[in-house]
Amino acid sequence: MGELLWYFPETIKELKEIITTSVGVVPHSGGTGLLKGDVRKYKGLVDLGRLHISNIEEKDDFVEIGAMATYGDILRYFKDKNNNALLYKSLLNAASFPLRNRITIGGSVAYFPPWTDVMGPLFALSAQVYLTGEKEGWYSILDYATNRELHKKTVVLKIRYKKDVDTGRSAHYRAKRTQIDHPAFTITLLLYVRDERVHSASFYVVGTKDKFKRLNVLEKQVIGKNVKEIDPESMSLDEVEFYGKVQFSPEYQKTLFITEVKRKLRDILETLK
Amino acid sequence: MKGIFIINSEKKELEFEPHKRLLDVLRENGYTEVKEGCREGECGACVVLLDGRPVNSCQVLAASVMEREITTSKGIGSLHNPHPIQEAFAEAGAVQCGFCTPGMVVSTYALLSENPTPDDEDIKYALSGNICRCTGYVKIIKAVKLASKKVKENGK
Numbered sequence: 463m464g465e466l467l468w469y470f471p472e473t474i475k476e477l478k479e480i481i482t483t484s485v486g487v488v489p490h491s492g493g494t495g496l497l498k499g500d501v502r503k504y505k506g507l508v509d510l511g512r513l514h515i516s517n518i519e520e521k522d523d524f525v526e527i528g529a530m531a532t533y534g535d536i537l538r539y540f541k542d543k544n545n546n547a548l549l550y551k552s553l554l555n556a557a558s559f560p561l562r563n564r565i566t567i568g569g570s571v572a573y574f575p576p577w578t579d580v581m582g583p584l585f586a587l588s589a590q591v592y593l594t595g596e597k598e599g600w601y602s603i604l605d606y607a608t609n610r611e612l613h614k615k616t617v618v619l620k621i622r623y624k625k626d627v628d629t630g631r632s633a634h635y636r637a638k639r640t641q642i643d644h645p646a647f648t649i650t651l652l653l654y655v656r657d658e659r660v661h662s663a664s665f666y667v668v669g670t671k672d673k674f675k676r677l678n679v680l681e682k683q684v685i686g687k688n689v690k691e692i693d694p695e696s697m698s699l700d701e702v703e704f705y706g707k708v709q710f711s712p713e714y715q716k717t718l719f720i721t722e723v724k725r726k727l728r729d730i731l732e733t734l735k
Numbered sequence: 736m737k738g739i740f741i742i743n744s745e746k747k748e749l750e751f752e753p754h755k756r757l758l759d760v761l762r763e764n765g766y767t768e769v770k771e772g773c774r775e776g777e778c779g780a781c782v783v784l785l786d787g788r789p790v791n792s793c794q795v796l797a798a799s800v801m802e803r804e805i806t807t808s809k810g811i812g813s814l815h816n817p818h819p820i821q822e823a824f825a826e827a828g829a830v831q832c833g834f835c836t837p838g839m840v841v842s843t844y845a846l847l848s849e850n851p852t853p854d855d856e857d858i859k860y861a862l863s864g865n866i867c868r869c870t871g872y873v874k875i876i877k878a879v880k881l882a883s884k885k886v887k888e889n890g891k
Contacts, residue, residue, distance in 0.1 A: 466753040468736070468798045494776060494794045501796065502754045509799050534788065558864030559842065560789040561776045641863055642777055 467506035471513065474594055474619070480508055481595040482615050489617045491530055491569035494561060508617075510568070515619055524622040529568020533557065533580075536567065544628075548652060552583045552634035558642040568618045574607060576669040576707075579636060581607065582650030585674065586632070586664040587623040594619050607674070630654040630662075631733060633726040637669075637718050639709055645669065646709040649723050653684065655734055660684045660692070667719060671703040680723070689734045694724040738801035742766065743810030751797050757783070758792040761807065768809045768837045772866075779865030782838035783807050789845045791864070808837035811844050819885035820844055820878075829878035831869035838865050843879050847886055853879065 469487065471477040480487065486505030490496060501507065516530035518539045527536065533553045540550035556579035557565055570580045571591055581603075589603040595616035603621070606612050632652045636645035647669030654662045663684050665677035679700040684692055704715035737750050742761070751760045758781045761769045769792055772780030776794040783792045784806035792805075812818030820843050823829075830836050839862065846853055846861035853861065858879045859872075867875060 468753055490796065490799060493796050493799060497756070497794055497796070500754075507796070507798075511799055558777065558779070558791075559861055560779060560782050560791045560864040561794060563785070563788040564776075564790045564794055 464505065466502055466504060469506055469508045471508065471510075474513065477508065477510070477513060477617060478594050481617055484508075489572065491566040491572070492532065492564045493569070494557075494565050495569055495573040495575055510617070515568075516566075520625060521622070523624055523626070525625055525628070526620055526622040527567055528620050529571075529618045530566050531568075533562035533565050533567070537562065546632075547628055548583045548587060548632045548634065548650070549580070549628075551632065552579050552648075552650065555636065555641065556580070557644075567621055571603070571606070571621060572613070572618050574673070576647070576673065577644035578668065579634070579645065579648055581674065582648045582666045582668045583632075583634060583652075584621065584623070585666045585668075585676070586650045586652040587627050588664070589621055589623040591618050592620045592622070593617065630664075631730045633730050635722045635726050637710065637715065637722070643709065646707045646715055647704065647719065649719065649726060651723070651726050651730060653730065655689055658688050658690065658734075660687055660689060665723075667702055667723070669704070669707075671705050675700060675702055677702075677723070680727075684727075689731055692727075692731055694727040694731070697724070697727075699723065736798065738798065740797075740801060741804045743806055744804075749797075753798055755797050756793055757795040757797045757800060757805070760797040761792060761805070766807050766809070768807050770834055770837055772834070777864075777866070778835070779838040779842065779862075780835055782841045782865065784810075784841055784845060787845070787848070789842050789864070806841070806844075808840045811840060818844070819889050820847070820882040823882035823885055824875075824878045827874050827878035827881050829870060829874040831867075835865060835867045835869075839867070839875060843882055846879070847883055851887060852883055 469480045488504045490507040490509050515528040517528045518531050540547045570578045584603050590600045591606045592600050593616040597616050630652045635649040637647045638645045650666045652664045653660050663681045668674040677700045683697050704712045706712050736753050740747050770780035772778035774793045776791040781792040782789050786804050812821045820840050842862050842865050858876050
């Protein structure tokens with residue numbers, strides 16, 4: 463292993479040049495994910511800390527979050543503004559208190575570890591990511607998560623979602639053993655009700671064999687229904703497979719998933735009745 | 736590589752290997768009050784303030800925090816000039832083996848800076864990243880409440 467090189471770009475232009483011309487370099491935002499392995503395996507790390515991209519703001523119809531915003535920054539932003547925001551609810555117990563001051567949203571999106579608490583909510587909110595590098599512009603988070611081509615020589619600069627998307631009823635579940643445990647998987651439910659009827663729903667599970675899955679079967683059973691007529695217990699669920707993790711076996715995760723997805727849906731419906 | 740760090744309000748130029756974690760760089764340079772526990776960001780023994788916010792120094796690459804402000808428990812108060820938080824931990828009997836205490840003190844300092852009168856739930860939430868294997872937390876919560884009172888009285 464050669465000596466690890468650090469790059470400290472201070473402008474997006476400098477960042478773009480480093481990312482597109484250097485071989486074997488990796489962006490460093492919070493670094494907690496990179497530290498799961500030996501960072502000396504990389505030729506270089508590009509520190510994003512001097513780019514001033516941690517701002518969170520409402521811009522036009524969107525909530526826009528800079529890639530270097532930490533989970534702690536996001537929680538502080540929403541605390542007084544909207545503690546019903548899906549991201550607020552989902553990050554409130556993510557990782558541990560001091561780790562939340564280090565893990566960044568951009569790092570979580572780019573690295574997408576199976577235990578992340580942020581991807582389910584961002585999928586449900588139909589978020590978009592802004593990339594710079596060999597690709598430039600806004601991309602849907604679903605495209606970014608599934609298309610490796612979008613990761614090559616690019617860096618996530620910001621994330622946004624439409625403000626009005628976050629006005630639905632939501633719930634987030636973490637399958638964990640203890641409070642500070644990495645979740646084995648997460649479930650995110652977001653649904654919209656008009657005149658007592660569900661007019662749209664967005665349900666995701668993250669941490670499955672395929673990394674994540676949209677729960678289309680379940681969504682179809684609630685859309686168009688009167689909330690008083692929905693009985694989560696009688697609903698059939700999407701086939702979801704898990705791989706064995708240090709926390710739980712695949713079979714246990716499956717059982718937990720079935721129980722908790724129905725429980726969370728029932729919790730949301732209770733608030734509507 | 737070399738880098739400037741502002742540690743406990745003092746500018747320090749330190750030499751370190753590019754892959755080193757802040758925890759190691761601090762300890763190798765005499766800041767042994769920052770304890771090494773799990774190295775995975777789970778125990779909180781290595782918590783320091785980074786620009787006023789608590790972080791696990793084992794989860795921070797030192798190079799990424801050059802020129803930033805780092806505060807350890809000794810930057811909050813020393814043996815001969817303890818901070819009311821440190822006094823409160825001793826007085827409440829919240830220190831047994833003492834290994835987790837520097838991290839607890841740092842997290843408590845961050846909590847009281849934002850919320851000078853926390854209730855039990857606030858304290859549990861703010862210290863959720865600090866694990867103690869001796870005390871069972873009852874006396875730690877008592878210590879934080881005592882610290883809150885002392886800080887209010889002393890105006891620190």
